[in-house]
Amino acid sequence: MIDGIGETGTTLLHRLPAGGKLAGLAIVATLLFFVSNPALLAAALPFGAAAMLATGRPPAVLLHQIAVPAITIALVGLADLLLVDAETALVVVLRLAALLAFAVAVTLTTTSAELADTFERALAPFDRAGLVDAPRAALTLTLAIRFVPLVGQEIAAIREAQAVRGLAANPVALAVPLIVRILVRAERVAEAIDARGFPPPRPDRSRSPTSPMGGAPSPSQMPGDLHDHP
């Protein structure tokens, strides 16, 4: 599955600015959405594959990245085949497959911090207009990336515990404790994020912090607390 954790590297794709890569991906996605000719969509696939290879990652890593999304695409295609027709299914599968390849190339060459920064900058105008809280939106993106592997661990732990108690695999029996665990973790993560000083000071309050011990900003430099903790 796409774990969303890009690494720093030296390839051309790594050196491109994250904003440019995301904008390029958005354009490609838009174009793919408007194309419904199977031959044209099929022609996009080699470019997508080339983009993935340009990340410099070994083929095994690339296959790992696309495995789960590929199954999902296959299921979507199967549903279209059964409910609509073969041509629609082919178009949908080719479109999503090409998009997946380009998305993996961007994801593998962009760190989560770069993604979050880019996201925050892109939302800055909306933030200034009071429509969106850009730091919170960027943090949400980061948390989604960070906690995907942990949800997998939670599922494995629940399945193990249930298997030991003789319970066969059962989606409902898995879902209930999983949701409870996720909610409990969400509360604890929120607490930890608060303790780490989130949200950052607004730009108009920024300063270059110094302290007598070369440490954290002195109290007089800190803005008042903006949170109300129940």
Add this chain to the structure above:
Amino acid sequence: MERGCLTLVRPLPKQSPPLLTRGRREVEMSPSEPPDDRRATNDRPMVAQTIVFSEVDVVREGRSALEAVSLTLAEHRIGIVGLNGSGKSTLLKAIVGLVRPTGGRITVDGRDAIAEARAVRATTGFLFQDPDNQIVFPIVAEDLAFGLKNHGFDRRETAARVAAALDRLGIGGFAKRRIHELSGGEKQLVALAGVLALGPKTVLFDEPTSQLDLRNRNRLEDVLRVMPEQAIVVAHDLELLADFDRVIVMEAGRVVADDRPARALAVYRERAA
């Protein structure tokens, strides 16, 4: 036997010898462990804040979690023990405003823990029991940078502080590691590095060894022994607190003993039996 607002004023303990000169470390260091733990014994001056609880009550979900707690915490290393549900973690969280008192007041070097929570958190770090709840970014260096960004540090200063904090704990090689590939002990060290990178005067530890194996538990003990920052540690691991300056025993939201470790822990063992 609650001691109320009495402040213990004692000389700070002498610096321990460098970690690698102690026999236990020599035995337990594995070849894969970076051998530069001794940086934690740097020559920074020891620092401490004065944390004052004045008749603090906390009621959570209809239950009294803290009841009329009055304490002055000014020593360098303070342990807090008690049975589950005795109010230890609540007391710790209240210091940084994560829990709001329903009565009384808490100040940290004169700053109100609620009204000035941001300023308090800038000088008071918090290490949670489960590092997976504390680490937000999927790459080590990115996660350390998160806390610094929240406190307004610029990119250059952030990079320097991230490197220094990792080096200090002997995990300088971890900067580009993925969090989900680290062991529990390594994650705990990364979380601690994230706290120390901010240059806090005080670090609050909530059962920091509960998920660690013996090697990592000993490693954390070594860090605690030599860190110049004030440390307030909630623990069930009583051995960890043996050479602290002061240990507080909590029971049903109240302080029932507050003394030197040997005497306080004896009280705790007796009451817990």
